Amino acid sequence: MQLSFDADVEAFRAEFVAFLTEHLPSADVAVEYSRSSADVPEWARQWQRLLFDNGWLLPANPPEFGGRNASVIQQYVHLEELSKRRIYHSFNPQGLGIVAASLLSFGSEEQKHKWAVRILRAEITAALGMSEPGAGSDLASLRTRAVRDGDEFVVDGQKVWTSGAHDADVLLTFVRTDPTAPKHKGISVLLIPTDLPGVTRRPFPSVCSPDDLDFNEVYFEGVRVPAENLVGELNRGWSVATGSLGHERTLLWLGYADRLEDLLTDFEPSSPADVDAYAKLVMDTQALRLLGSAALSREARGEQDVASLSILKVLGSEAVQAGAEQALYSAGLDALAHPAVSSRPNPMNLNNFSSGWFERYTRSFAGTIAGGTSEIQRTIIAERVLGLPRA
Known part of the structure; x- marks a missing residue:
């Protein structure tokens, strides 16, 4: 049994601590932040971008995606130091930890650079469109549908409990593309920009924090999404779903x-x-x-x-x-x-x-x-x- 970290891990920690000591935003810059705000504040975007550019955003990623190919133990040390100081590395946690991570795992090279890098660099924000009124824990029961029409998918349906959707630029959305398939099959994943016609977002409060408008209902009415925004294989979205939640749980x-x-x-x-x-x-x-x-x-x-x-x-x-x-x-x-x-x-x-x-x-x-x-x-x-x- 080893109860301490190896020298290379402690050297990794020391380098990160030195970076935090030099670059952490001061209290007068880091004004109070709430998820009910209209958007992620500019200082927070700059902070996330600084982490990305120096390989400290998600250290396990390769350098081109904001990391330095860190080991799992180094990842732990990274999070431990952030926790000690109560520091967020992103104010768009689902966009960073689930949406961008899923794109890096399942997306095309074009999607990685067009969408994932921009999310990681805080140029845009993202939210996860999974849960529906009748499909919460049982995601496979989702009913939001997408029908292929030439070079586009036409999306109709509703999502709920969609954290951060009110200020997100894009939604990683799980849709049913084959209604005849068994419920764990026939699901696909689309990147849906929130400025497309037919997308409506309605934030609502929760009982634990009435002033915190983080949750959203999201409605899709005839939303036409470019087919190139399909993430992973058509009708194979369940593997993306399990991968997305895996990124969240590690x-x-x-x-x-x-x-x-x-x-x-x-x-x-x-x-x-x-x-x-x-x-x-x-x-x-x-x-x-x-x-x-x-x-x-x-x-x-x-x-x-x-x-x-x-x-x-x-x-x-x-x-x-x-x-x-x-x-x-x-x-x-x-x-x-x-x-x-x-x-x-x-x-x-x-x-x-x-x-x-x-x-x-x-x-x-x-x-x-x-x-x-x-x-x-x-x-x-x-x-x-x-x-x-x-x-």
Whole structure:
């Protein structure tokens, strides 16, 4: 067992820390940012572009796509240093981590340079058009359709819960192109610019943050999309879907570990029940980091272990939810006015790090839903870890 990083990894870390020390935007430049704003602020676009140009945006990528061919351990160190400082490398996380990543995996060379590079350089923003009113966790039930008409697809349908669509320039959209095929087949993926006629975006608030208009309904009415915007093979979009979510999940547990650290920092036990809950929170945090480190080691050795990602997601998301719930009840009415985190740095002045206990608790439900619900993760664990028969 090795409990420290190799010299080359620490050298990688030191180089990145030096870059952050020299280039991190100052607090007077990084004005408060909210997802309900009309667009990503210019300073944030410049920051993302600076990371891209220096190979620090997504280090695993080759240099032409904002990276430096980093190993998985170096990727972990990169995210760890960002987390320590509460730094976002992008204010368009789905565009960066899912849409651009999917284009690099499944797109043509033209699509990579026309769309992915522009997303990575923050020249345009992107959102993910997956969920529909009747197709949330069961994506294969989607009904938005695209019919080929010469050199175009004509798209009709609706998406919902589309984060960031209101200020996105393009949507990576999953559509049904063969209604006669089994539901996991006959799906294709289109890049749909949001300025095309027939695209309507309607942002709406959530119960956990009424002023944060991140979610959207998106309507497509006779939208004519160039056939060259087809990503991957026609009617083979399910592989793109699973690849897209895979990009989202690889180091997802680090985000939960960070939220648990926030809870440990802010939650002040005041009763025996609180002390017990706090102790459980400490153990969950340590367990998540240890299991995550083990999964990271397996991935560094080239071993595929999808089930471990499901275990980490269930543990992390539900530990955050349980901890926030206990803090909420412990604080009572004061939970509605719980102060911002003050003991951890926040150089980018991000207002989503200053929420009260009630908002933290309500937001925690997103973690048990997005990226694959806890129920779906438990099914994967049952089949792939416990060897139980398919239901």
